[in-house]
Structures are given as structure tokens and as C-alpha cells.
Amino acid sequence: MDILRSHWSAGPAAGSAGPLLVSLTEFTADRALDLPGIARAGLRLRRGWPELDGAVGLWLWTAPLRRTVGSVSVWTDEASLRAFVGWRPHVEIMRHYRRRGRIRTESWTVESLDLPQIWRTARRQLPLAAADMAGSMRSGRGDGL
Secondary structure, eight states, X not given: OOOEEOOOEEOTTTTOOSOEEEEEEEEEESSGGGHXXXXXXXXXXXXXXXXXXXXXXXXXXXXXXXXXXXXXEEESSHHHHHHHHTSHHHHHXXXXXXXXXXXXXXXXXXXXXXXXXXXXXXXXXXXXXXXXXXXXXXXXXXXXX
16 A cells, blocks of 8 residues: 655755754544545645745645644644644634544654654654555655655
């Protein structure tokens, strides 16, 4: 089972030095019919990325056959991540979809913006990783979302 990943989208704090906060979000939809709307909502949020203080960058990802979508985002600090969680467009999307599936989040700190290492760590955090770890990672250079 492949995980498809968007290209890296740099945020306004892309040049920030560490330590940095990484946030992994995983949403598993109850119904496959909800996936297109969820994906569009994620892309809309990504378009607003340049205006988010403390946003270093993010990937969107999906495992469509498992009805799972998510993001790996990097922030300058926890306050910036909390501000995003309370950002009106994010709140509206969560209100619309939160009862349509299960959400899980993880976060950790890194000393520097090492994108390959951040993705490897995030990938290991996903519960579906155990079954398909070998050969499933994409390059992330415009291969999907």
C-alpha cells in the first residue's frame, strides 16, 4: 500500500533554525465517499499556508485505499501550531469532518530541518507503516497532491 505525498510546501518561517516542532496528523474516514472533500479541504488549507506565522513547511499525504489522509507540518514552536489549530478555516473543516472518521496526532521536536529524516520519522509513526514499509516511500517531488 503506497502512501502518496505532496511536494514540500515552505511556509513563511522556512528559514528558521531549530529546535522545531513537527506535527503528524492522520485522519481515517469512515466512508471512502468523504475522501475527495477531505482532500480538497486539505489543499485549501495548504493555499493559506504562506500567511501562517511560525509555519516552516508541510507535506500532505494520503493512503487512499485505506481511506486515510494527513499532514506532516513543521512549526517554529507549539504556540504557532496552536494558532493554526484555532485558525478559522481549519476549525470550519474540522467541524465539518470530525464526526466522519478518526483523527490521530503525534508531535516531536527536531534540532534542525532535515526533511528526509523528518519524513522517515513521520512514516514510522503511521500505524499502516508496519505492513508496507519496504519500498513505499515516494520522492515527494510533485508526485501527487
